[in-house]
Amino acid sequence: MMMARGRGGAIGGGGVIALVLLVGLFVATSAPPVAEAAASYMVGDYGGWKFNVDRWAKGRTFRAGDVLVFSYNRAVHDVAVVNAAAYRSCAVPNKGARVLRSGRDKVRLGRGTHYFACTVRGHCQAGMKLAVRAV
Known part of the structure; x- marks a missing residue:
């Protein structure tokens, strides 16, 4: 006894292709967004942590997780993590x-504003300080 073959199935020929495309579209649109990798920034670019670096961050967008790299001669400079008042007054506690x-x-930056200053006398007043806001 032979069974008849026909198109009576629920999904046949072109229907399978349509279903595969529909499932693919659903997966592509419902996948979670790919997280951006954290960026690393050399403070002061190639000049490093130096005088008048206080304007370096202007126009840059920083995100939580980004890393600031302070490169300097440790015999004559340092970097203090300070609060807003110490940043403005250049009076590091x-x-x-x-x-x-x-x-x-x-x-590594967290969300919010971060303040840095060199503690060597006169260096902060000469612009060796930095305020960075991370979103």
């Missing part, structure tokens, strides 16, 4: 401020 002194310090 003797206690409580985290001071980096390796000459190649890396700081």
Whole structure:
């Protein structure tokens, strides 16, 4: 006994292709967005952490997770992580401020505004300070 072959199935020929395309479209549009990799920034670009670096961040967009790299001569400079008041006044507190002194310090940014200043007398006043806002 032979069974008849026909097009009576629910999905046949072109229907299978349409279903595959529909599933592919659904997967492509419902996939989570790919996270951007964190960027690394050399503060002051090739000149590094130096005088008048306070304008370096202007026009740049920083994101939480990005890394700032402070490159400098550690015999004559340092980098203090300070608050807004210390940044504005260039008066780094003797206690409580985290001071980096390796000459190649890396700081990962969290969301918000971050302030940095050199603690060597007169350097902050000469623009060796930085305010960076990460979104």
